[in-house]
Amino acid sequence: MNNRFKALPQISATAVSLTTALISFIILLPVAALIHQSIVEYLPFSQHVIDDTFSGIVDTVLSDYISNSLLVVSGSLIFACIFAIAPAWWCAHYEFKGRKYLQWLMIFPLAIPAYISAYIYTDMLDYAGPIQSSLRLVFQWQGPQDYWFPDIRNIWGASLMLGLALYPYIFLLLRNAFEQRSQSLTQAAQLMGASERKIFWTIHLPIARPALAIGCTLVAMESLADYGTVQLFAISTLTTAIYDSWLVYGSLSSAAKISCLTLLFVLTLIGLEKNSRKKQQNFDSRSAKPFPKVYANKTKTAFIWLFCSTVIALGFAIPLITLISYCIDYWVENINGDILTHSKSTFILAAIAASIACLLALLLNSQQRFNPSKSNQAKLSLSSLGYAIPGTVLAIGILIPFTQLDIWLNTFIQSLGYEKVGLIFSGTTFALILAFVIRFSAISNGNIQAAYKQMPPNLDDASTLLKAGRLKTFRKIHLPIMTPAIVSAFLLVFIEVVKELPASLLLRPFNFETLATYVYQFASDEQLEHAASGALLIIVVSLLPILLLSRSQKMH
């Protein structure tokens, strides 16, 4: 009944339906492979030998992996909330000099990958680094026994680095929620004698709770999935354990089991967030009128600027300036041909992955638009699931089935009397592109879904009544209206691919580097100075969505 234009000739409807079903299958495949690999050896009649690497890990270090992961996640959340909540409120509630610039500058740290900051601060705060050296010079201290200096190569240091890189998620969502707060609720509270502080704690913050929950979930998921920072600080977490199980112990089975455990944590996080969102509608009391901002006095303005600029300096300016100075100091190493080669291959890879992700999003969303059904909606939701899977977990999930596929293919080709073709699925950029598409389809889907939601369904009906078929409606109405959304979806996926590290580290073919793996390799060899230009390139590319976002908000 709800089937729009049911009577139209179903132009290759079956083909579209089959394609979308195939997409859903491929997206589900890694998770299914992980579960299968984790339990296959215990199945009756299984020919797999029971791998005791995992039981060894369980007996010795698994509890450390779990507790370290939970500590890093909690620490990152604490730091992110400290850096984000108050500034979000100030930027939404007060009017002060430079507020418009400050609220954009506060998002800039999102462009700096946490492992780059981690490297820079380790270098800076090290015994031989500029800070300790200057202190020794000023106070005439002779050696480390003469003074105490904090060490950041620990869980709290990693949490601080992740908190600095991820707090903008909470800041953005919360500022938006605060901006939309209801004027009448505030006035009602004021008339009942509540102070500004009480109104914030009892009215505004509880109403913004869903936004805070989404922001915190994003920060928690990103910090749980982090590989670069914790590995640099030598903290063993679930992600580093997956990496080590596979690359150090060569045990795919224990990598799969730890991956399943990590997925369980992710699912719990999503469950908690969904639960908190249940009440969102009750709390949704947006004001139609923009809330007039309160003018901050000079002292308050100075305090706001001091706090925020410290955060921006720590999260953005100091790492950026340091990278620029590395670049200048090690100019020759930084302009070598490797950077150009890796940038080119990264950008090509990112463009391919982003194009595929956008095409899939268009296919799935247009199918749901023309044929709204529960199964099409399920395919759409399924294709967005990948974002929740940490890169390392996803990489293992892809390696398992595609390595097997390669083995089967080579055996088959050999049986025909031909030479082996090699690992064409798991050992080429195919696996990388697949991982990127699965992981970042949620972004392209989200953008295109939002664009479709904004497009009144009456436009489709009008087009049909004006004698247009589905294809013409899609080509002449949907595509032109959605062009900005498609462009931004492409750019966002492109940027995420350029920044992606953990899956790239595990899935890159032999002798192939992306910008992120190239930079990370230098960082882990304590030679980031030589790849500073690559790091700067990642940052510049990552700043693009922030500039796009600021432009689109200005347009609104």
Added chain:
Amino acid sequence: MSIKEQTISEFNATAVEMNNIQVAFDNTNVLNKLNFSLPAGEILCLLGPSGCGKTTALKTIAGLITPLQGEIDLFGRSVFFNSNSATEKVTNIPPQQRGVGFIFQDYALFPHMTVSQNIAYGLPDLNKEERKQRIEESLQLVELLDMQQRYPHELSGGQQQRIAVARALAPKPQLLLMDEPFSNVDGQVKRRMMADLRRLLKDHNISCIFVTHAKEEAFAFADKTAVMVAGEIAQLDKPAVVYNQPKSCAVANFMESGNIASLRNSQKILDRIDHHWHKDFESSGYWLFKPQHLSLNKSLQNTGITLIDTTYIGRGYQYELSVQPDKYNPASTIIWKAESEQALNINIGDNLAIEYLASPHWLQE
């Protein structure tokens, strides 16, 4: 062939014939055996409260919603037929081939196309020259010839509505369907738009069905009005007939035709009212008392009728009365309205004697 010449050929035919149309969403009936017909060249208003199924009926005629069963003929041509019998073939002509123009509540103008591109969209079969001519012809009809290169967001609400009309009429539809076309404009502009559009439809003899929940629009624009209640047509007639002689309480209630009293209450109320008509309480049903025919006078006795509010309504005064048919049962109290052109010398709380100056209208239930 101009729009006028083309549509004139359909004169005297039946524009729309709907029989036993049933539509359900999620197993809930939205249209329940809907039947009506519309002679060619007439304007029919589907009137009813929100959720009564009027927009569904409109979209069903257009082919945007497929009924479970029933029959729809447009100008004698069967566009939908499904009797749910295994032996009879199902007919379902797609929306593109039904030859109807549709004006949406939000006009649904394509935001990324200019006015002329919007109109050209529905004319894919014409060559460039013919298309240009048709666009100009349609824009001339709505007097917006100079707006061809504008985008929808550069037009006012009234202009957008007229472009939507031009776009819908450009392919020379046999029937124009409009979903709450005047709901986004108010006051003077709305009255002017209704008058212009009605003249345009009448000049070109275009049949039209439009949907609204505002009875004033039905009075001003339609030749006939069908009041829909819960997926069925409760009454279809000229607007004045539907308003003055509603067939049922539901219609009278929606049209705000007057005060309704059940037979039991009427009997007791009538005992308190001076009246001049023959009472017949043999059959069941309801009486409808028009506010403008009620005459009010202050009474020194306890009549059980009290004035509770007075409101100035422009053309006169409206009085709200508390009528208690049974003094032993306060729960039986009902509220009646009376109207008078002059201010009456009565005050809130006064006991009133009522005289009804006409014959009340009998409603069958």
